[in-house]
Amino acid sequence: MDKWMLIDGNSVAYRAFFALPPLTNSSGLHTNAIYGFTTMLLKLLEEHKPTHVLVAFDAGKVTFRHEGYSEYKGGRQKTPPELSEQFPVLKELISSFGIAQFELSGYEADDIIGTLTKQADEKGVEAVVVSGDKDMLQLTSERVTVAVTKKGVSELDVYTPEIFREKYGLEPRQHIDLKGLMGDTSDNIPGVPGVGEKTALKLLHEFSSVENVLDNLDKLKGKLKENIEANRDNALMSKKLATIFREVPLERETEEIRYNGYEADKLGEAFRKLEFKSLMDKLELSADSGASESEARAAAADLKVTVLDADGDHHGIDRLLRALDASDDHGLYIEAIGENPHQAELLGLSVALEDEVFVLPQQALTGDFASGLRGWLADETRPKYGFDMHKSELALRWAGLALGGAALDVQLAAYLLNPTETQLSLSAVNERLGGTGVPSDEAVYGKGAKFKVPEKDAFYRHLALKADAVRRLLPAVREELERTGMNKLYFDLEQPLARVLAGMESQGIKVEREELEKLGDSLQSQLTTIMADIYAKAGTEFNIGSPKQLGEILFEKLGLPAKKKTKTGYSTDAEVLEELAPYHEIIPLILHYRQLSKLQSTYVEGLLKEIREETGKVHTYYRQTIAATGRLSSQFPNLQNIPIRLEEGRQIRKAFVPSEPGWSILAADYSQIELRVLAHISGDENLKEAFIHDMDIHTKTASDVFGVPADQVDSNMRRSAKAVNFGIVYGISDFGLSQNLGITRKEAAQFIEQYFSVFKGVRKYMDDIVAQAKNDGYVTTLLDRRRYLPEIRSSNFNLRSFAERTAMNTPIQGSAADIIKLAMVQMDEALRERKLKSRMLLQVHDELVFEVPPDELELMKQLLPDVMSGALKLDVPLKADVSFGDNWYEAK
DNA sequence: TATTTCACG
């Protein structure tokens, strides 16, 4: 016996959208309507076990109903973009279910469903209609039931003719008469004014149809009669509008909607992309090509774990080494606890092969019997497939072990696949790529003070699961890198760079303790003096470092005008204080105090804490998977924000010295790399010309924007032009520029307009890149690095504007990051090839710092800027300025 | 743990 299920796709998706809180997947796609629709669909399939299923959609905006009544469905809120973006994905998902979908231009989903229920009635087939709209009730018959969503998507009211009769005392087909009289505000169907459900039902119980009511008006009286009389046409038209058209020329065979169940592969893949983890679990689906999750779990359950500990047998190690020789793929996981890899605690290592996982706790790694494995780890020619091998390499190195031959790193790849994703733990990455069964570190170890390595077996199992997950994720990672066109970026740039970084980090840079301490003493005595001065001027002692107390003193006790507020109270940042300077002589003191205490706490005391006693060096940790644009970040300590702008702070750089006597610090920085990148990608002729002739770009901009010859550009004009250039790189807004220059928004807007009229190609780039981001959902850099910008389609002005500025900025900042990364890899190769002793130590976004022996200084002064400017061929020259000295301060 | 401030490109 056949059973048809006919679903009104638009109506159910709409209901789901409003019933569920906003959900998004990691690429920012909203998924709540899809999720709600899917859960309901699964429930219905299970309950009704239909032989045929169809999802009908409305097609286009105008239907035949608009021909007679153009206001039909007028006044409706526009479909929110967060919902409309879900429809194409929903339709794809329905295909993955193997379920048919119809839409027909000029007709609504109702009409398609109405036509099919008519066929069901005629053929004597049972049918169930699913919708969020009670209008469907007119379709109920002996064979057709209608399920209407109530409260969200979890519950449905099922209507049969009996239930309808009981509830309304009417036949189902009279539903349209009811609508004719009472109207429907949601579809903008007028009905008769003053007639609601109560009155309409009373009239229909007596006269049974709209036509009959109209024929018997003489039996009515008063206001009701007047109203109906005056709205005869409205009533008839409303009935017509509410009538589902059941003669749609479908021209489709009913066999087209036969449902044979879903294919686990296809549905698993679709769910994986949507990140419907719970649904995958529920259906026991897995993303890795066909293997169901129950299989995966079974596999995990009988995961053969072999623990090789210090007195462990040589047979185990031999078996592992033989398996590594024989196998193409494996998963390698190194457990190093702690955020700072230079002082992480190495807990152990695991290697997963297809049918066995080996675990070596830390103490085993140094044992004699593990020497073969150490050889494999260090062997540059043996590929390694791991997870965060950059950190692993450092942690191992501090334990006296080497890691070479990194070939594919699941974490690094996961970052490239979505550089805004902050959750890059193996557990999180595993889930995003459709894997299951890796508990979070927090679940296994606990966190903070409660951190504790579990008893042996649980710990070994955790390491085993991780290595196994790495191995199982490899195919998905390879596929995704291929699909997104990032193979070259990954294999030729990021993966080799990880190695270069590890080298720089473990080399470290020498910092002279005495130099810092000397500076610290001087700062301390200045701070003491200023502090006393501030207390005297305030008339009381307070904590100057407390924005709260400072706010109270300034704005309450001293009665200064408060300019802006933060979430918690008065703002006292430098911008506010500078405005207050004319009002009170305490202000400059506070600003100076702030500046010096920042130097003292962050740069003197902070840096001193990071110096290794044994070597006098600091070892930063460059993080390759943090910045959304592709830049590096630096931690423990951050060596990318050492003061330079103000002379007092710049002194800090005197403490950064070569680690060998007689050597020099050599630094080179790209000149205007971001604007040069902009000239290249926008193709703006004027901007390109400027760089081809190596002009002073801010002076050139001022000359063009203010329309004066370059030699008549004064310092003020140049300063303004410089701010405009910054603004252009950041994704300009008149407000931002006005803030920066302290001018009105109008004036800022005029500057921008002037700029764009001279640099027309830049304007076109800005327009095009935003349009492209809206269209594709992401932007790319010169080396095809991606950044997704889901919010660029948001209806929220703020979110959208932010995304638009990001769309303009990321290709610029990101391409500049690509270029210096290229230069780093190439410099590393050049040093090796030429067997130079010089060492790369630091990267500061557009600058590279080396320590160089005297006999290589002349060579390096040539080589470094040559490699940097030749790193990538652009339509404009890249320029790098080089300098050197006895310390970082002198290299300016 | 969150907020504020400020150092860098």
Place this chain on the structure above:
DNA sequence: ACGTACGTGAAATAT
């Protein structure tokens, strides 16, 4: 009209 410049990390105080 909306209210912002892009990208980071560290320290101190507030909660």
